[in-house]
Amino acid sequence: MSRTCPNHSRRPIVLSALFLFFCFSRTQAQNVASFAYAPKRSTHQQYVFSGFSRSLLVSKPAGLPVTPAAPGIYYLKQDTIAFHQDPAATPAPLKHSFSPQRLAFVSAMMAATNWIAYHQLNDAWWQEKRGKFHFYKGYRRTRGFYDLAPGDSYCYHLDKGGHFLSAIFFTESLTSIYQWVGFSESRAETISAIVASALLLEVEIYDGFFQDWGFSLGDFAANELGVLWVLAQRRVPALQSVRLKISYDPFAPVEDDSWIKSYNAMTFWASFPVRSWLPAAAQKIWPGWLNLAFGYSTDRLRHGRLETYLAFDVNGEALIKSRALHLLPLRLLLNYVHLPLPALQLKPALRFSPLHF
Structure with missing residues (x-):
């Protein structure tokens, strides 16, 4: 859901703090796993x-x-x-036991981060006129199918891609964190799904009390689908090698000095490991780290045309097989961000781009 933000400078600080906290926690979780095995x-x-x-x-x-x-x-x-x-x-993997101290540390860090994020977002977002709790219908305000129909968005619901990918990142990170605490993999997945859903739901509930916004069922659905995607990936083999990513064009026009609202600069991707689908002879030629990705975006800030792309992509898991801790930030980058690579635009017109951001 789009919104007007009087102070955009604080939002990157909050997002950076959250990202660094989750990266640190995932590093610690991988550290435990590497020593356990x-x-x-x-x-x-x-x-x-x-x-x-x-x-x-x-x-x-x-x-x-x-x-x-x-x-x-x-x-x-x-x-x-x-x-x-x-x-x-074959010796069974060593299991690290549950640590109450780590659980207390993680809980304290999560509470502190949530408190800081709320106050930063309160200053940056929640300064408009408040009212009774209500649902957001769409950018036309008075009519729409509660931000779920195609006509309820002026940017082809690209903001939902951000919600979806954020939910994936939170859920995957929290799963690693709770495994570091000492929970089993299945229990860590369950806890992370609940916590990630609660954190994202909190923002939507706050939005519901502002007259110009409202609780967005579209945002809520995107959040929950992102959480469910992580759980499905761990249970459905066909989904495990598919990565959902984002790319950002730094040269695209920016709306109101807000990079996060400039959906025309964003492209959301689904990356597929095509090497495994090729015949045996072709697999010898095609690099295992080279994927094909399908992406979608828009060409204007508002009410633009839908753009779809077919592009190369880097498979971070296949390229960096080492689990060395100093390589974790690079692996995270390749898992969530689509790097600038050659792309073929399919819509609105067929066009080749030697380097698409």
């Missing part, structure tokens, strides 16, 4: 292998001491050793 090494360069029997240890150099530490566990005093692994005896 790594082999344990002592100060004497000893490795612990569990689930292997004596008969499966082969090519043992002469004189290599093998000391049983417990049934089925051996300390091998050498950095490398050749062995055959029994598939049925």
Whole structure:
């Protein structure tokens, strides 16, 4: 839903603070996961292998001491050793236990961030005339299908793409955060879905008390669909490799010095790993990190023409397979942002762009 903002300078600060908090938390979550699945090494360069029997240890150099530490566990005093692994005896991933201290820390940070965001947005957005709670019908105010019909938006509902992608980012980030706290993956997903929905619903409820806006069912639906998309991706294999992204054209006209309201500068993308769909011979040529993406945008600030695109895209998960912590910001960037790459405009006219933002 579009709105007039008397002070746009504070909004990037709030969004940046939220982004940095979630990036830090996801870094910590990945840090725990990387150590939980790594082999344990002592100060004497000893490795612990569990689930292997004596008969499966082969090519043992002469004189290599093998000391049983417990049934089925051996300390091998050498950095490398050749062995055959029994598939049925694959060691289970180590689980980190629930931490009340981490839960308290995360809860405090979430409460503080929510409080700061509310007061910043209150100064920047919620300064117009208030009234009774009501629903937003559309940009024409007096008529419309509650911001759900195509004619209720002057920008082809591109703002809903922002709501959808924000919900995805919040839900995925919160899932990593609650796994860092110590919840199981399924429970972390459930908690993150509830918390993300509540945080986004809070903004919509506040909007409902302002005369010029109102509670937008379209925004609410986009928020919930973003949350459900994350849950569906983790359960439907066909969706797991699809990434939804955004790109922003820094050279596009800006409305009222507000980059976040300039929907003509935004393009929302669905990125697909086409290599897996190609014949075996073509898969040898097509890079695994190169996706194809379908995008949509508009060519004017208001009441423009719908634009659709077909473009190349970078698959961050395939390009950066390392889980090194210093690469996490780059992986997050590639997972949520479509980089400027060649694109073919399909609508309103067929046109090739050597570099589309």
